[in-house]
Amino acid sequence: MHDFLVQLKIYKPNLSRQETKLADFLQTHPDRASQANIAELSTMTGVSTATISRFAKALGYPNFQALRMALVQSPPEPDQTLFAELSPDDSVETLAQKIFTSNIDALRTTLANLNAAALAKAVNWITHADRLGLFGLGASNLVALDGYHKFLRTAIPVAYAADYHMQLMAATHLGVNDAMILTSHSGEDKDAIALADLAKQQHVPLIVITGAPASRLAKMADAAFVAVAEESRYRTEALHALIAELSLMDTLFMISAIQTNSQTAPLFRRVRATIDATRQ
Amino acid sequence: MHDFLVQLKIYKPNLSRQETKLADFLQTHPDRASQANIAELSTMTGVSTATISRFAKALGYPNFQALRMALVQSPPEPDQTLFAELSPDDSVETLAQKIFTSNIDALRTTLANLNAAALAKAVNWITHADRLGLFGLGASNLVALDGYHKFLRTAIPVAYAADYHMQLMAATHLGVNDAMILTSHSGEDKDAIALADLAKQQHVPLIVITGAPASRLAKMADAAFVAVAEESRYRTEALHALIAELSLMDTLFMISAIQTNSQTAPLFRRVRATIDATRQ
DNA sequence: TGCCTTTTTGAAAAATATTTTCGAACTTAT
DNA sequence: ATAAGTTCGAAAATATTTTTCAAAAAGGCA
Known part of the structure; x- marks a missing residue:
């Protein structure tokens, strides 16, 4: 339903300190994060379970599990290099x-x-x-x-x-x-x-x-x-x-x-x- | 990790009556099922939460949430209809x-x-x-x-x-x-x-x-x-x-x-x- | 700067969700 | 028909998540 990365972008301007820490972790390790439950995620990130739960709701998910699902569903970000500017240094194949x-x-x-x-x-x-x-x-x-x-x-x-x-x-x-x-x-x-x-x-x-x-x-x-x-x-x-x-x-x-x-x-x-x- | 459909195939031979009911529902409504928590799924299917929980473990998932995640990740089977012959009966949109x-x-x-x-x-x-x-x-x-x-x-x-x-x-x-x-x-x-x-x-x-x-x-x-x-x-x-x-x-x-x-x-x-x- | 207000945060309590236990109902084999 | 094994759900036990509440931090203003 709500793509995680999209939701994150929307909420980004009002991220607090702990929330930023959490968001960063979720973006860099979506795999590890989506495996973990809220308590494990709390240990991984050093952010309390309370804050994580609140973060999920702030992004618009009904609960933590929904965020987890969104995280796991969020399309692996497309190979950015393929959307980059054509460069004379690229191989013919890459171009x-x-x-x-x-x-x-x-x-x-x-x-x-x-x-x-x-x-x-x-x-x-x-x-x-x-x-x-x-x-x-x-x-x-x-x-x-x-x-x-x-x-x-x-x-x-x-x-x-x-x-x-x-x-x-x-x-x-x-x-x-x-x-x-x-x-x-x-x-x-x-x-x-x-x-x-x-x-x-x-x-x-x-x-x-x-x-x-x-x-x-x-x-x-x-x-x-x-x-x-x-x-x-x-x-x-x-x-x-x-x-x-x-x-x-x-x-x-x-x-x-x-x-x-x-x-x-x-x-x-x-x-x-x-x-x-x-x-x- | 463990694709839901694959796991289901493995376990299929030993499905009990209630489990079959559950498996059918999961296959036909993966979307609705993955939205719901175990209690809601129990009401939807008429299978007790206990059985659902046991079913998840039987398929090899550590818990119900893991099954949910697998369900949501399982690649939606490619819409075969989109590769079918064009038909005059198709909606303009489908065409x-x-x-x-x-x-x-x-x-x-x-x-x-x-x-x-x-x-x-x-x-x-x-x-x-x-x-x-x-x-x-x-x-x-x-x-x-x-x-x-x-x-x-x-x-x-x-x-x-x-x-x-x-x-x-x-x-x-x-x-x-x-x-x-x-x-x-x-x-x-x-x-x-x-x-x-x-x-x-x-x-x-x-x-x-x-x-x-x-x-x-x-x-x-x-x-x-x-x-x-x-x-x-x-x-x-x-x-x-x-x-x-x-x-x-x-x-x-x-x-x-x-x-x-x-x-x-x-x-x-x-x-x-x-x-x-x-x-x- | 110092005081007040608002926001952020985590510990713990409360609420929810999931798993397990346990016994009843059902199957199957003899 | 009886025993042995299986399936199953209610409820208890456990685990997880959410909310409350108070403390700490940040922000605003004289």
Whole structure:
């Protein structure tokens, strides 16, 4: 329930002297500490059982045993070195591990932050759309292109363009019975916002994939999906987010495909075959 | 220490009636059980505290609390449903989880299968290349395009084209002091092999990103990187592999960038800034 | 600084939780 | 059907945790 390290962080500012001593011990020897009962822990740390009991409650646990359980459950802290800044001194192997770890982490956090209600709405718009517009500028165009490759093989007609002006023209043809998936990492790119404005004017349901939940674009969206990647991590957050953004597109596609297919069994097999054929 | 499920298996043959009742409850509600103290567990299960205490010792734990801890630590059996076929009956949430899980899994396996020696070689060719050709057809073109977006901002000159014939023309200009990164998921596409043939003829170091380690293309490569995604998993392995292939490209790029940058500090800062600017 | 208030702390008492004892109920073997 | 062994829970015994209370330490203020 309450992760020990999290609880500790919350309470940290008001730690007294004995409590600090105790907290330090718990952090450095979580294994030994979780084995011991309150009396043994008292001897180990030189802190009275009374204080230990009170400490547990202060952290928000109902009793000492609950703290013990939290301690034992608290995930072994992830290999910090894998989350460190890439360094020219790292071996090629370490660098690869760090990069993959960041990507995996981006996917995990993105999934955790995924809004199921928005997803259901978006899928509904997509599957019922007469046409689906896929747009994105710069590196985000990759996400749109990926979606294009995927949706091209389904029964849903798609509109895509690499060039901004072509995207604008394509977007002009969309209406209330269509849908638009627009990707922009910053969510503030003015061309992307122009596309979103167009969608709003024409009452096209607007699905946004972005890295910035508070951006103008996210606020304009009828359904927004946020690709989360650690900002601080050696400044290439934008690069890792791409993977997460593609996974979001992948999710929109797969669910839409599954749901349209389930309606008609023969079509199901056909589209499934085309999914397989999507790549060579 | 002693995993609960393992201990239970050992003791299973000599479980009495009440103990079976208890064991069943612990297995089906490990969460509720581990929250409760011995008295609460007694009420939940209809087994006396005496029997519960004896049960704990019978399984080899020194006391009831130790059993509780083991219970809470016992790795929750991996949610098999998350690796199952996507089903139209799944909730949107479950579908999303399955898709992300597959993607994460693809990254993990790909990392585990990564050949560090090949990576070092490839990075060396890339950083010393006069020109870097980035090619790929169909959906694999996305990987090439992603690489193009990335390498474009470094000091390494890049050649990319969306169209196959343009790719052929660009490849004709590469020589022994250049490098080519060619992506093909199947590794058997004839156009991709034609590009590889060209590279061989002109002695261009050939770096291949593929999903098929035994393919013709992989065998032709001077350094091959394999994106692994579970074949069996609802037939869309090719889609999940894309993420892994992009991560491989990402890795080639990041390591190359780091290594060229570390040589000249001022350039380092500049290229790092451009990495940030890669996305908008 | 010195006085007062508040906070922290541990010893011991009180409250809780767990284990063991003990005898009854149930099984199994003869 | 009876004896021997086993299982089991109530209650006693023990162990553990929490709370109380008073002393010590820290903080605030004239």
